[in-house]
Amino acid sequence: MQCECTKQKSDLSLLEPVLAEYAAVPGSLITILQHAQEIYGYLPTDVLYRIAECTGNSPARVLGVATFYTQFRFQPVGKYLIMLCDGTACHVNGSARIAAAVQEYLHVENGGTTEDGLFSFSIVACLGCCSLSPVMMINGDTYGSLTPEQVLEILKDIQAKEAAE
Amino acid sequence: MSIRLAVGQGSCGIAAGAQKVANALRPLLAGSEVQLGTVGCIGMCWLEPIVDLYENDTLKARLVRVQPNHAEAIAEAAKSGDLSGIAELVIQPEDSAFLEQQTRIALRNCGIIDPESLESAKAAGAYSALGKILSTGMTPEDVIEVIKVSGLAGRGGAGFPTWFKWNAARQSAGDEKYLICNADEGDPGAFMDRAVIESDPHTLIEGMLIGAYAIGAKEAIVYVRAEYPLAIRRLENAICDAREAGYIGKNIMETDFSCEFRIKAGAGAFVCGEETALIESLEGQRGMPRLKPPFPAQSGYWNKPSNINNVETFANVAWIISNGGEAFAAMGTEDSKGTKVFALTGKIRRGGLVEIPMGMTLRQVIFEIGGGIRDGGTFKAVQMGGPSGGCIPASLLDTVIDYKKLAATGAIMGSGGMVVMDDSTCMVSMAKFFLDFTAKESCGKCVHCRIGTKRLQEILTRITEGEGQEGDIELMEELCNAVRDGALCGLGQTAPNPVLSTLRYFRDEFEAHIRDKRCPAHTCTALLHVSIDAEKCRGCTACARNCPVYAISGAVKEPHEINADACIHCGRCKAVCKFGAVIVE
CATH class of the missing domain: 1.20.1440.230 (NADH-ubiquinone oxidoreductase 51kDa subunit, iron-sulphur binding domain)
Structure with a gap:
């Protein structure tokens, strides 16, 4: 069987400035991974190999660190990343109903991406806006005091905006 | 006379629409005498977005729940000085009481100063405590003594005496030492650290510089959650300004004291709030705790002596140096000194940030300051300390807020998350x-x-x-x-x-x-039984039409029935029934 990781062809030249700055600085592995994810939107396998090679780590250690932290993704994400908070306050104020509304409307599981590649959905730990619970964040914009109806409106607005473009 | 409108723009305020309000106000004020400014979070989250009207730096009116369509009336009132057009936006006295009952030290500047302006912070006294230390020749030992007198304890959860950690790091051998701020606020339900960094970053920086001076560190690192992008941005900006002004770097305030500063964004792991796991993460590893001893004070970051404190702990430091350890110790109880910030959330009427002297009762915080339970519910329990803490029931509401007294209930002080629950919580x-x-x-x-x-x-x-x-x-x-x-x-x-x-x-x-396969709070869906009261049902068919699994049957204008085997207990029928005929038990 052919190894899957050789099939990926990310543009590794984009990573070079990051490696030039951090590869030799001890303790920078997480910082490099964060920059890599900003560049590629996720962490492709060939990028992880390249980071391992340049930082003198084994690929297993790089993957070990990357998989430890929830921030890192190993699959491409949709254009809009929906992060629904399930901290205590949001949980008490009904985040489960918001999750159900999103999942039913977009037909997407927690951690999944819609078929059209527009939305990714992720249930996350506390976003720290507890007084506005339940809260979700879409591409860095926070929406608070949500009801299932409002969530659908927000999603429909995004869909309409995308359809118009 | 100078008139200024300050829009509260912490993460919560922005989520509630504060930026849109500021954007609506800006063109309306252009060319007028009225200035438009940004402040951080005042902690009255249920009233966001909040706009404060200042006259000669005195608060004249606090406007709440402001929406962009109020901008014209606000701009008009600010220009003319006649507030009658915006009377309905002015905060109600019972809401202002939320702030009046607090004693703010860690949050003293939050929501008052501009978090993106060093000048604004300095006008509120930033870096004067550091200046006092460096200009009056206070030794590191003197600083540690003041903190010891104050009784300040770690606000991140453990409640360990701050002076003791500082002293241990001070006395460890070696020239290379590190001071680290734990801003990895992962506790679900706590957000005071975010508020401090977003609203008053210079207070954190000054507290850390004083800590670095006390232990002899030449580098200070803030480990902050990646989920707090605004906090990171404002802190970066503040570090930059402080460096330019000579508060960070070599020969601070033209003395021999030098200290570098940097931010490390965490990558999302709750365990990194544990100090040795945080150090592993700083070194680029999986954030797994180390065995203690050795403690970080002996062997921490890169195996050098390191001291780690929480954001709120550092936020108290400059105030203590300026006002004296005795002033801080005068507040609180025998075992717990000073004030503590709580993030009051959940089923509470007035949720937000509450800073009170230790020694108040939970009842005072929840009912007098927080206004009790919202939507007419009944208080059931308050969760304190997040995943490390516990739930305190109504019978113990008169428990005094104090590290030991709270621990005796089975909960902990923790970082200050206070999630209030009513009888609908299982x-x-x-x-x-x-x-x-x-x-x-x-x-x-x-x-x-x-x-x-x-x-x-x-x-x-x-x-x-x-x-x-x-x-x-x-x-x-x-x-x-x-x-x-x-x-x-x-x-x-x-x-x-x-x-x-x-x-x-x-x-x-x-x-x-x-035993009874019953959920008294009616929230565990698998244990619910949904039925229709035939007396009340008018046969409007709304429930049957909305049932996602077609479990409801019945003729028009006849009582409907639910097929218990098919029902998934989603509660939609109850939500759409106008006659209260659906019974969930």
Whole structure:
């Protein structure tokens, strides 16, 4: 069987400035991974190999660190990343109903991406806006005091905006 | 006379629409005498967005729940000085009482100064405590003595005396030492650290510089959650300004004291709030705790002496230096000095940030400051300390806020999350929620935590799904004790607390789930029974049309019925019934 990781062809030249700055600085592995994810939107396998090679780590250690932290993704994400908070306050104020509304409307599981590649959905730990619970964040914009109806409106607005473009 | 409109733009305010309000105001004020400014979060989150009207730097009116369509009336009122057009936006006296009952030290500048302006921070006294130390020749030992007198203890959860940690790091041999700020605020339900960084970053920087001076560190690092992008941006900006002004770097304020500063963004792992796990993460590793001893004060970051404190702890430091340790120690109880910030959330009428002297009762905080339960509910419990803490029931509402007194209830002070619950909250599913969290966040290094939390989570899941068995409660108690005694770090040692404390005060709810297959709070869907009251049902068919699994049948204008085998207990029928005919029990 052919190894899957050789099939990926990310543009590794984009990573070079990051490696030039951090590869030799001890303790920078997480910082490099964060920059890599900003560049590629996720962490492709060939990028992880390249980071391992340049930082003198084994690929297993790089993957070990990357998989430890929830921030890192190993699959491409949709254009809009929906992060629904399930901290205590949001949980008490009904985040489960918001999750159900999103999942039913977009037909997407927690951690999944819609078929059209527009939305990714992720249930996350506390976003720290507890007084506005339940809260979700879409591409860095926070929406608070949500009801299932409002969530659908927000999603429909995004869909309409995308359809118009 | 100078008139200024200050729009509160912390993350909460922005989420509520503060930026849109500021954008609407800007063109309306262009060319006028009225200035438009940004402030951080005042902590009155239920009133956001908030706009403050200042006249010669005195607050003239606080406008609440402001929307962009109010901008014209506000701009007009600010220009003319006649507030009659915006009277309905002015804060109500019972809402202002929320702030008046507080004593603010860590939050003293939050929501008042511009977090993106060093000038604004300096006008409020920033860097004067550092200046006092450096200009009057206070030695590091003198600084540690003042902190010792103040009785300041770690505000991140453990409550360990700050002076003791500083002194240990000070006395460790070696020239290379590090001062680290733990801003990895992962506790679900706590957000005071975010508010301080977003609203008053220079207070954190000054507190850290004083700490660095005391222990002899030449580098200070802030480890902050990646989920707080605005906090990171404002802190970066503040570090930059402070460096330019000579408060950071070589020969600070033209003395021999030098200290570099940098930010490290965390990557999302709750366990990194544990200090040795945080150090591992700073070194670019998986954030797994180290065995203690050696303590970080002896061997921490890169095996050098390191001192780690929480954001709120540092936010108190400059005030203590300026006002004296005695002034801080004058507040609080025998064991717990000073003030503590709480993030009051959940089913509370007035939720937000509350800073009060230790020694107040939970009842005062929840009912007098927070205004009690919202939407007419009844108080059931308050969760304190997040996944490491526990639930305190109504019978213990007169408990005094103090490290030891709270610990005696089975909860902990923790970082200050205070999630209020009413009778619609199921305590079994609350315990399950926290075990879901710790089982997921357990780093896996030690067996007790990795497997113990998983087994606890499985038992709790079973109980909430109606599969509870006789003996489950005893089994959980045994498991809880084993995890508490056997885990390596604080995360594992405290992970059983949510289960133990709910078992202690709400054992009958567990028994109802296990023996009677009943959820008293009506939230565990698998245990619900949904039926239609034939007397009340008018046969409008709304429920049948909205049922996602077609479990409801009946002719028009005839009472409907629910097929219990097909029903998934989603509650939609109850939500759409206009006649209150759907009974969920």
